[in-house]
Amino acid sequence: MDFIFNIEGGDFTNAGFASSEVKKILKKLNVDPKITRRVVVALYEAEVNVVAHAYRGVIHVDIDTDHIGIVLDDEGPGISSIEQAMQEGFSTASPKVREMGFGAGMGLPNISKNADVLNITSEVGKGTKVEIITYLKPQ
Amino acid sequence: MDAPFFFHALKVNEEVCIGCSHCMNACPTEAIRIWRGKAVIDENQCIDCGECHRVCPVNAIYVDQDEFDTIFNYKYRVALFPSVFIGQFPDEIKASQVYKTLLEIGFTHVYEVERAVEILNESILEYQEDTSREHPIISSFCPAIIRLVQVKFPSLVDNILKLGTPSDIAAQFYKKKLIDKGIAKEDIGIFYITPCAAKIAAIKSPVGEEKSVVSGAINLNNLYNRVYRKIKEGNPDNTIEAEPTELYDFEILWTLTKGESSRVNGRALAIDGIHNAMEFLEKVENEEVTGIDFLECRACHEGCAGGILNPQNRFLIVERMQDRVARNREKGGNITPSGINNYKEYLKRKLPLGEVVPRSMMMLDTNMAEAMKKMKLAQKIETQLPGIDCGACGAPTCRALSEDIVKGNASLSHCVFVQKVLMKNGEINMDTAFAIIDKIWGEQRVVRGSLKKNNEI
Numbered sequence: 018m019d020f021i022f023n024i025e026g027g028d029f030t031n032a033g034f035a036s037s038e039v040k041k042i043l044k045k046l047n048v049d050p051k052i053t054r055r056v057v058v059a060l061y062e063a064e065v066n067v068v069a070h071a072y073r074g075v076i077h078v079d080i081d082t083d084h085i086g087i088v089l090d091d092e093g094p095g096i097s098s099i100e101q102a103m104q105e106g107f108s109t110a111s112p113k114v115r116e117m118g119f120g121a122g123m124g125l126p127n128i129s130k131n132a133d134v135l136n137i138t139s140e141v142g143k144g145t146k147v148e149i150i151t152y153l154k155p156q
Numbered sequence: 157m158d159a160p161f162f163f164h165a166l167k168v169n170e171e172v173c174i175g176c177s178h179c180m181n182a183c184p185t186e187a188i189r190i191w192r193g194k195a196v197i198d199e200n201q202c203i204d205c206g207e208c209h210r211v212c213p214v215n216a217i218y219v220d221q222d223e224f225d226t227i228f229n230y231k232y233r234v235a236l237f238p239s240v241f242i243g244q245f246p247d248e249i250k251a252s253q254v255y256k257t258l259l260e261i262g263f264t265h266v267y268e269v270e271r272a273v274e275i276l277n278e279s280i281l282e283y284q285e286d287t288s289r290e291h292p293i294i295s296s297f298c299p300a301i302i303r304l305v306q307v308k309f310p311s312l313v314d315n316i317l318k319l320g321t322p323s324d325i326a327a328q329f330y331k332k333k334l335i336d337k338g339i340a341k342e343d344i345g346i347f348y349i350t351p352c353a354a355k356i357a358a359i360k361s362p363v364g365e366e367k368s369v370v371s372g373a374i375n376l377n378n379l380y381n382r383v384y385r386k387i388k389e390g391n392p393d394n395t396i397e398a399e400p401t402e403l404y405d406f407e408i409l410w411t412l413t414k415g416e417s418s419r420v421n422g423r424a425l426a427i428d429g430i431h432n433a434m435e436f437l438e439k440v441e442n443e444e445v446t447g448i449d450f451l452e453c454r455a456c457h458e459g460c461a462g463g464i465l466n467p468q469n470r471f472l473i474v475e476r477m478q479d480r481v482a483r484n485r486e487k488g489g490n491i492t493p494s495g496i497n498n499y500k501e502y503l504k505r506k507l508p509l510g511e512v513v514p515r516s517m518m519m520l521d522t523n524m525a526e527a528m529k530k531m532k533l534a535q536k537i538e539t540q541l542p543g544i545d546c547g548a549c550g551a552p553t554c555r556a557l558s559e560d561i562v563k564g565n566a567s568l569s570h571c572v573f574v575q576k577v578l579m580k581n582g583e584i585n586m587d588t589a590f591a592i593i594d595k596i597w598g599e600q601r602v603v604r605g606s607l608k609k610n611n612e613i
Contacts, residue, residue: 018528018531018532033439033442033444036442036444037438037442040441040442041518042531044310044516044518044519045518045519045520045527045531045559046519046520046524046527046528046531047516047519047520047521047522047523047524047527048524050310050311050514050516051311053311054311054441057441057442057443058442058443061442061443061444080528082524082525082528153524
């Protein structure tokens with residue numbers, strides 16, 4: 018099953034909408050609450066990343082009986098060093114974003130912790146694509 | 157539908173219910189449908205919060221309680237009552253008078269539940285010392301919140317504080333105290349005076365305990381009337397003497413909003429109101445809010461002062477309870493020990509709760525592939541529905557109807573808008589449409605003072 022959500026850059030008010038919707042869907046599909054939680058936490062962090070850094074983005078959620086695949090595709094500044102971005106505490110968030118309680122540099126590491134597969138591809142000046150896969154059965 | 161997991165304290169009186177759908181729209185877990193003109197509560201979804209009871213215009217939602225006279229089945233009859241009970245009475249009626257009157261009307265012992273708070277508070281602080289626990293710790297105080305977490309936030313069940321409540325401790329204490337005096341177990345009846353339905357459900361089918369020590373639950377509203385009347389009648393029994401009524405400030409205030417959160421370590425928040433609790437737990441489950449150590453969640457606004465069985469206004473109850481605290485302070489705050497501390501180690505051993513299991517009832521099917529099929533179909537159906545959530549189909553929202561349809565509990569023609577299209581296209585006639593409406597709203601429905609069936613065209 019596929020679901021699509023749009024994200025507006027800078028709209029912190031609605032960051033979390035997609036993760037809440039996906040959570041409701043997974044509950045209805047009787048997905049293990051522990052797995053649902055991992056998916057939702059990873060997606061929420063990824064949503065906030067798009068809101069905080071990009072201009073706009075699209076989330077594609079693909080639900081299957083053996084995995085949940087999420088792709089966040091954004092138009093934005095891109096990430097110059099993914100390796101650096103993956104380090105805990107590293108952040109390029111503006112002081113304004115930090116004041117709002119975001120941008121602690123825990124986003125990508127937290128996604129990584131809650132995902133079975135995390136693929137990030139980025140082009141500076143164009144945008145970033147984050148792919149999160151969570152398996153429903155032990156691999 | 158499978159057998160219900162739990163006893164529920166909220167029931168629909170079908171004789172009285174007019175199927176007006178107020179309760180259906182107020183239910184936070186969408187557990188109510190209207191069928192054949194009556195409200196029907198899905199026992200697997202109900203969390204006993206009592207929101208339906210609050211909004212029912214004809215008092216058709218009743219609370220399944222123990223009748224007062226059942227106390228006389230026991231030789232020793234203990235009234236365990238919460239501090240909010242004292243808060244129902246006007247200022248001129250003192251706590252001591254309420255204590256005394258409870259003895260006059262038939263109880264042999266009275267005990268204010270909040271006297272157990274000191275031991276619970278100490279145990280919570282010890283519990284918090286184990287930092288490996290899931291955070292935030294969600295208080296186990298409000299039984300409707302425990303059930304809400306089980307039904308709607310199953311991934312948070314491990315966050316629930318695995319300690320009992322003040323009434324659990326008070327009941328254990330009083331039972332033990334009487335047994336130690338040589339009284340036979342079967343002669344002891346312990347009755348909890350409850351301000352809410354959830355507590356009755358918790359006593360009849362406890363979560364995390366095998367069996368409750370409490371023998372029965374008595375409706376606070378009924379007892380208030382009984383006690384108040386006795387006081388108003390005058391001629392008190394002067395041979396009965398009231399026990400000391402002083403409690404610590406934090407004990408009296410424990411069941412009100414911030415009662416717990418102000419007495420625990422770390423960052424603690426107090427959330428009251430079932431919808432506020434749902435909104436907040438949603439954020440906690442998504443980890444949108446982090447760094448909170450303790451969450452006090454209560455289904456009722458103003459905590460237990462807002463319980464559905466309180467006869468008085470919640471804000472006046474809070475004021476009176478605060479006045480009681482102020483008076484205690486003026487008197488110097490001396491507390492006469494109730495003896496509960498002599499049993500502290502025993503009670504602390506009894507305090508831990510067992511596992512709280514999720515009972516998620518949100519799913520469309522237990523098999524994921526089947527659930528996905530049903531979800532696809534439900535989405536397709538939902539796009540055909542008007543989306544105005546009018547409730548005329550007997551379900552609270554268009555989405556709820558579409559899910560009821562795929563679960564086999566309703567059909568598309570229940571929607572009045574769909575019916576209109578079907579009639580227009582000649583696919584159903586008016587009689588069929590009326591028959592459908594009757595199934596939802598009942599044949600006996602009153603239309604402007606006369607029964608609908610008398611108005612046949």
